[in-house]
Amino acid sequence: MSKAAFQRLPGFRDFVPEDLALRSHIFDAWRRVSRRYGFREYDGPPLEPLELYVEKSGEEIVGQLYAFTDRGGREVALRPEMTPSLARILGERSRGLAKPIRWFSIPQLFRYERQQKGRLREHFQWNVDIVGEDDVAADAEVLAVAIDGLRALGLTAADVRARVSDRRLLSAVLGALGVPAEGLPATYAVVDKLEREPRERSLERLQNEAGLDAGRAREVLALFETPGLEGVRERFGERDEVGAELARLDTYQGHLEAMGLGDFMTFDLTIVRGLAYYTGIVFELFDRSGEFRAICGGGRYDRLLELVGGEPLPAVGFGMGDVVLGELLRARDLLPDAAPSVDRFIVPIGPEQRALALRIGHAERERGRSVLYALREQGVGKQFKAAASAGAREVVVLGPEEVARGVAVVRDMASGEEREVSLEELT
RNA sequence: GUGGGCGUAGCUCAGUUGGUUAGAGCGCCAGGUUGUGGCCCUGGAGGUCGCCGGUUCAAAUCCGGUCGCUCACCCCA
Structure with a gap:
């Protein structure tokens, strides 16, 4: 069975016609919805300079890059995500493009990490971005695209939901609670895994890693015990800096409700996202049953283009992978007919x-x-x-x-x- | 990187306390059927039992290692 000489590399997939049928089914829905929203397709090289990812994406990604030195002595990496490439491409030519720029892509991405459920060393990811528009309507538009991409595949509000947060709101609230600026990254890290770690452990880490005293640490945790934004609104809504953030999120929610997609979203301050470059609203899409990992993640990254040397432009976008999505479609009996004809x-x-x-x-x-x-x-x-x-x-x-x-x-x-x-x- | 489970035909699996030519169903190929598919019947191909080594008169079976798959941890595009 195993002719050891020619095995598939671990974490990589073959796509025999039955499997390619599912992949095409997903890609077709993604492209259809992208075009419906007026996005144009682009692509870039799968191999990029290693440097493009160092310090732009954060340590987490860099630690698991598929990277090597090429014959010209260049440090290179197979792209682990598309956003830095997009930033690089736009850095060269965004000045000549009408804003906002609405582009999408379906790149194959790579990471060097042991595979597990929903996570391989290679996958395809639908990337949709709006660049050059800082109005919250762009944030809402991008989430609407992601949701419609899932709806086009037969998923409903009963199957999936978006959990939305905002790093600006979170930092304003944490600031109001007395968390010092230098303690924010560590606090984000704790918040990010609130669901996966026991309360005691979170309390400990807030004190040891974020430098909070026991009382403040407890207050921080209390903040996340009520779902949604109501707790924040009651306690901190009067403060100008928090009130402004809440107003923007209200507008955001209003836009999605106007589109008839309100049922798909809930606010959830525990959504942080690992990538270092996010600056505003961030979101993740999950299946409601909680049996799979996140299907999609995205948010606003207003500083990234200038970080890679381009025109300073606000931007917002998301990435949605084909692996978890395919598993979910299988579980919900939404696979396409792959029989030949x-x-x-x-x-x-x-x-x-x-x-x-x-x-x-x-x-x-x-x-x-x-x-x-x-x-x-x-x-x-x-x-x-x-x-x-x-x-x-x-x-x-x-x-x-x-x-x-x-x-x-x-x-x-x-x-x-x-x-x-x-x-x-x-x- | 760490730990658990699992590797027998293309697929799903069976294989007694170690015992001689390793099986089934489905699929595939051929024939029954050189003017009509699905159903049925018959036959066939296909396996160094993941790989390497050890124990033994004898290993798919026991032991060690290794590779792969898988789940979880770490982390998360």
């Missing part, structure tokens, strides 16, 4: 009809029909079996008697009904 299968009864079969087949193909026929002389029964397993909708039978009369028999494979069609019509 062709329009017509042509069956010459004997060698005398072979040339005619080829002539009809080619004429039909010129008309855009998908056509198959046996590539060697076979009995009629054999040819019908081949037609059935190829998923032929109709079989065109060329027999000497009919051909002499200038007709062929066309059999509908589903109903079994047969009718005569003139050869003129077929050629």
Whole structure:
């Protein structure tokens, strides 16, 4: 079974037709929805300078890059995410583009890490970004695209939800609670894993790593015990800096509700996102059952373009991977039909009809029909079996008697009904 | 990087306390059926039992290592 010499690399996938059918199904939905929203597709190279990711994406990603030195002595990496490439591309040419820039891409991304459920060393990720617009409407638009991408695949508000937070709100509230600026990154890290760590451990880390005293640490944790923004609004809504953030999120929610997508989103301050470059609203999409990891994540990154040396432009976008999404579609019984099918299968009864079969087949193909026929002389029964397993909708039978009369028999494979069609019509 | 579970035909799996030619179903190929598919019947191909080593008269079976898959941790595009 295992010919050790030529095994697939761990964490990489083959896409036999049945598997490619799912991938194409997903890609088609992504492209359809992107275009519906007026986004244009772009791509970049899969290999980038290592430096593009160092300090732009944060340690987490850099530690698991597929990186090496090329023959020219350059430090390079297979792209682990698309956003830095987008920033690099726009850095060169954004000045000449009408704003806002609405671009999308479906890159194959790589990471060097042990694979597990929903996480391989390679995946495809739908990236959608709006660059050059800082209005919160752009944030709402981007989340709407992500949600519609899932809806286009048959998922509903009962299956998935977006959890939305805002780093500006979170830092304003933490500031109001007395968390010093230098303690924010460590506090974010604790908040990010609130769901996965016991309360005691979080309390400990807030004190040891973020430098909070026990009372403040407890207050911080209390903040996340009520879901949504109501607790924050009650306690800190009067403060100008917090009030302004809340007002913007209200507008955001209003936009999504106006689009009829309000059921898909909830505010959740525990959403932080690991990437270092996010600056504002951040969100993640999850399946409601909680059985899979995040399907999609994104947010606002207003400083990234200037960080890579481009025009300072605000930006907001998301990435949605094909692996977890595919698992979810499978679990919800939303897989596409991957069975083969062709329009017509042509069956010459004997060698005398072979040339005619080829002539009809080619004429039909010129008309855009998908056509198959046996590539060697076979009995009629054999040819019908081949037609059935190829998923032929109709079989065109060329027999000497009919051909002499200038007709062929066309059999509908589903109903079994047969009718005569003139050869003129077929050629 | 750490830990658990699992590797027998293309797929899903069976294989008694170690015992001689390793099985089934599905799929594939061929025939029954050189003017009609699905159903049925018959036959066939396909396996160094993941790999390497050890124990033994004898290993798919026991032991060690290794590779792979998988789940979790770490972390998270």
